[in-house]
Each structure stands twice: as structure tokens, then as C-alpha cells.
Amino acid sequence: MPDTIQAPPQTPPKEEKPASKSESLRTPLQLKKPVTPAYTIKKKLKQLNLAHKLKSALLTHQTGQWFTAIVLIPWALCAIYFTLIASDRYVSEASFLIERSDSGGGSIEGLSLFGVTPQASNDQKILETFIQSPDMLEHLDQKLSLKQHYIESGDWISRLSPSASQEDFLDFYRSHINVRYNDTNGMLDMEVQGFEPEYTKKVTDLILLKSESFVNDISHNLANEQLTFVRSEVERAEQRLKDFTRRLLNFQNETGLLSVEEQGAALSGIMNELQAELIRSQTELQTLTSYLNENSAQVIALKQRISALQSQITTEKDKLVDSDATSLNELAAQQQELQLDLELATQAYTSALVALETTRTEASRKLKQLVVVSSPYQAQDAKYPRVAYSLINILLILLMIFALARMIRATIHEHRD
Template structure:
């Protein structure tokens, strides 16, 4: 077969880009496209460098594990998952009805005295107590709200104990005593604005009931004590009165002292009569015979007076029997006991009346200065504040880990 004649190969000419024939618009789009490609390449290079730095280099791996990953997780939680917490606030104080001019300047507007701070602090403790928590749970179902209205991290665990429930409640309520004006500032957090306001309203209602109950209980206890003292004083008065009456009935004398005075008067008269008769007897014997009838009669009269004086004297001071002096001493003792019992009973009655008055004047009441309101915007969580603090803490942990690692390597070498 004849040889096949092959055509010479075509010479390939290089393609020359003729930019002169293209429009300015096409040139502009081409340069923009090239700039975009260049930026993408730079980003890819930057991403490659970051990847090499944070995933390949050991320090970068530590920084990624300790700082970046936890912070990204926290960012996702706070921005996408975390439940909003609404706040209801109230300010109140305990006022006594007898608070007056003893107030410190600046506190007189509210009738607050330094001693009143004890009442506020007692109420602060009660608001955070298990009694208040049980009351709120019975009225509003607070535990169910904490378990169902929040995200899976912020909510109360269904298996939480009573102590965990109390700690969770205390972490969502803040009661602070204000030393400046003597008031209690309360902030209640909840996951629904209307429910949060209901919690605050119920806390104020229960607090007012608690204040009234404590005040009335103290007043009633004081009145009860004073009444018991009055009853005791009255019983003692009756006992001493009965003893004195029994003594008078036994002796047959209304007043031994008066009887003694009467006997003393009789003895004085007898003594005077005796002296007169003795004087007359001496006078008669000076000029009459002793056997005369007049002298004998006068002698008999003198002996009768002496005998009567001795008898009356024995009634007063005879040591062998119960004398009038002993009876007078006993009656004076009984009368003194009766007088003291009467004074004690009178004082007890005055104290009872005074206690009743003071109890009515010193009753306390809860004064709400700033009423709670229903929030429209959530106050918590504060995303920027929380993430900034978390980042700072993570950076501190990373620095601490680097320090520990450097120390270990230094000792190893």
C-alpha cells in the first residue's frame, strides 16, 4: 500500500487576550471577580493558619480546649437556650404605732428607729425560710413552676429534695436590708412576668400576716403574764383577809390595839383612883383611929383597886397566858400582810391596764413603700456580662494551666 500522506501539523498560536476589544464594564467585572477570588484565597490561608495554630500546635490545642470550646458552648447556651428571667421588686418596712420623736434625722419620715432594724432583719429571715417556701408552693405551685417553665439547665430537677428546693428558691429571691432608710428591698425572679408578680404579692401578704401575728402574740403573752400576776395578788389578798377575819372571830376583838388602848385608859383611871384613896387614907389615919369604920372602908377600897389593877395588868402583859400585847402583835402582822397584799393587788391592776394600753399602741404593721409591678422585659440572664466574666475566668484557667505546665517541664529538665 502506498504510504499515506500526512498533513503537516497545525502550528498552535498562543491565545492573546485582547483586552482592548473588551468593554470597560467587562473589565470591571473581571477585576472584581479576581479580587473576590483573592480574598477567598486569603481567608483559606488564614483558616489554614488558625487551624494549624489551634489544632496542631500544642499550646493552641490547650487554648482551644480550655478557652474557646467552653466559651462557645456558653455563648450558644446564653444566646439560644437560656430562659428569660423576669424580676418583680418591692420595698417595705415595719412601722410601730408608737414610733415618735426618738427617730434619727432622715428616718423620721418613715418612723424608723435604730431598734426597728431588728424587726426588719427578722422579717428578712422569715421571707427566706422554709415556712414561706411551703406557703408559696401551696398557693401557687412554685415547685412546678421552677421545674417546667425554664430550660433544662436553669430548671429545678424533678428529683430535687426539699433542701435543694429551698436553695433554688433562695437563689431566685434577694432580700436586702437598706441601712440608709431602714427598708427591706426585695427582688423576686421568675420565668413568667405575671407569675413573678404573683409571687411578690403573696410574699407581702404573708409577711404582713407574720408581722401582725408576732406583734399580737407578744402582746397577748405580756397580757397573759400580767393577768396571772393580778390573779395571784387577788388570791393573796383574799387569803390575808380571811386570816384577819378568823383572828377577830377567835379573839372576839375587832381591834386588839384599840382594846389595849382602852385597857390602858382604864388602868390609868384605876391608878389615879388608887392614889387618891391612898392619899385620903393617910389623911384620915392622921386624926382617926385605924379601927374606925371610915378607915376600914377606905382600906377595903384601896385593896379592891389594887386587885383590879393587877387583873387588868395581867390582861396586857401576863407571860403565862396569851396577853393582849401578843394578840396586838399578831393582829398587826396580819394587818401588815393584808396592807401589802392590797398594795400589790392595786399595782397589778394598774400594770394590767397599762399593759393593755401599751399593747394596743405598740402593734406593728407592714408599710409597703414601693409596690411590686409586672415586668415587661427580662432582666436576666445578662448575656454580655455573663459571657465576659466566663471568658475572663477561662483565660485565667488557661494561664494557670500554662504556668503549671511550665513548672512541671522545668522540674523535669
């Protein structure tokens, strides 16, 4: 009988204890070892291998190399410069205008505030040009050693080169000063940049002082030129008046006549009387010859009187209209011409005196002065460089250059294909 295999004795199954409520709610992940956030980020980066992909994209692929060379490296260099190397530039501001003493009158409606007229606008623009002129720069350099400040202060990029020419110095100065004309109120707004706040304020104060001197000099010079011209005209008119007066006196002394017209009138009266006497004598002679002999004493005497009257009339007539010598008519014409010249010279002299007084009054009314509305101050915080603004603009420019380069490269490849 074959051996039979006996089954091992079965043990009753072990009764499992019912799981507690907390154990039944556990998930498989909660049974594992807890992880930290840093470990999770590191694990995800390792899984994604972002560093390797970024390196491969920027240094292996041609597009990434271009982006790195055109955008990332230049922008990183600019960021290092603006954040670590660039020197602070402080700003001192001032607002001023040119005002005339008669600015309240004659101004156009809508532009009368602070005496703002078209002429005032021209004055402000002239002053703006002067502030940015080589003359102002030379004055600042002599008084404050501005060129030395620009060379010794600031970093190696923003400073002025020691070998800079005068033209380069002027361009550098103009890039660090900003003068704007405000059309609304007619003022000039000036902004001066410097590497030291106290020095910047000194430069601004000196610019205002020199500008005030420039305005005063120009204003007074114009007024003096006008007065000088009018005074010269007065002197010329006075000299002409003296010359014509002297000529009339010399004429009177030479002719011995105070007034030729009066003398002519007197001679005319005498001739009229002589003519009347001659007519009476001739009438009387005719009466006498009617009843007396020609050889009578009365007739002879009367004839002699008539002859004397005729001779006197001829003499007096020659004084008036003698063709051989200077007649009284010619003397009267000469004296009348001299008197007319004298009257014109007198009127010209009188007009010149009136013009002199008017010009003196107008010149005093039109004198100009520099009015400082907002005085310069010493800055406490640097206004430039504006790091965020500059870096954002640089990044945008670099991205535009990169996009342009990509476009050119794509165009070239398309033409090749």
C-alpha cells in the same frame, strides 16, 4: 565580482499619532480587568492562607489545642446555650418596711426617716430571714405549687430537678429570690424570679401577704404575752389582798376586838384611873387612921376598897402582860402584822393595776404593721439571663483559666529542664 547584497528598501517610518490626554493618563493597572471587593478579599485570604494558618495554630500546635479546649469550645457551648436554649426569667419587684404606731418618737437623729431605728432595723432583718425560710417556702408550695413550677418550666439546665430534695428545693428558691435591706431608708427591696411573668407576680403578692400576717402575728403575740403576764400579776396581787383581809377578819372574830390598839389604850386609861383612885384611897386611909381606931367601920370599909382596887389593877394588868395566856400586847403585835401585810398587799394590787393600764397602752402603741412602698408588678420583658454580661464574664474566666494552665505548664517544663 561578488554579488552584492542589496538592502531592502526602507519604508519610511509610520508616523505615530499623538496620544490623547486621557490615554496618556492611564496606568498599567487600569488597563487590566477591573476587580470586585469580594474578589480582592478572597485573593488576599488565599495569598495569606489564613484559614490554613488558623487551623494549624489551633489544632496542630499544642498551645492552640489547649486554647481551643479550654477557651473556645466551652465558650462556644455557653454561647449556644445562652442564645438558643436558656429560658427567660421574669422579675417582679417590691419594696416594703415594718412601721410602728409610735415610730415618730424616740428615734435616733439621722435615722428617723420612715421610723427607721435600730429596733426597726432588727425587725426588717427578721422579716428578711422569714421570707427566705422553709416556712415561707412551704406556704408558697401549698398555695401556688411552686416546686411544680420550678420543675416543669425552664430549660433542662435552669429548671429544678424532679428528684431534688427539700434542701435542694430551698437552695433553688433562695437563688431565685433576692431580699436586700436598704440602710438608707430602712426598706426591704425584694426581687422574685420566675419563668412566667403572671406567675411571678402571684408569688410576690403571696409573699407580701404572708409577711404581713407574720408581722401582725408576732406583734400581737408579744403584746398579748406582756398583757397576760401583767394580768397574772394583778390576779396574784388581788388574791393576796383577799387572803390578808380574810386573816384580819378571822383574827378580829376570834379575839372579839375590832382594834387591839384601841382596846389597849382603853385598858391603859382604866388602869391609870384605878391607880389614881388607889392612891387617893390610901391617902384617905392614912388620914382616917390618924384619929380613928383600926376597927372602926370607916377604916375597915376604906381598907376593903383599897384591896378591891389593887385586885382590879392586877386583873387589868394581867390582860396586858399575862405570861400564861395571850396578852393584849401579843394580840396587838399580831394584829399590827396582819394590818401591815394587808397594807402591802393593797399597795401591790394598786401597782399591778397601774402596770396593767400602762402595759395595755404601750402594747397598743407598739403594734407593728407591714407598709408596702412599691407594689409588685407584672413584667413584660425578661430580665434574665443577661446574655452579653454572662458571655463576657465566662470568656474572662476561661481566659484566666487558660493563662493559669499555661503558667503551670511552663513551670513544670522549667523544673524538668
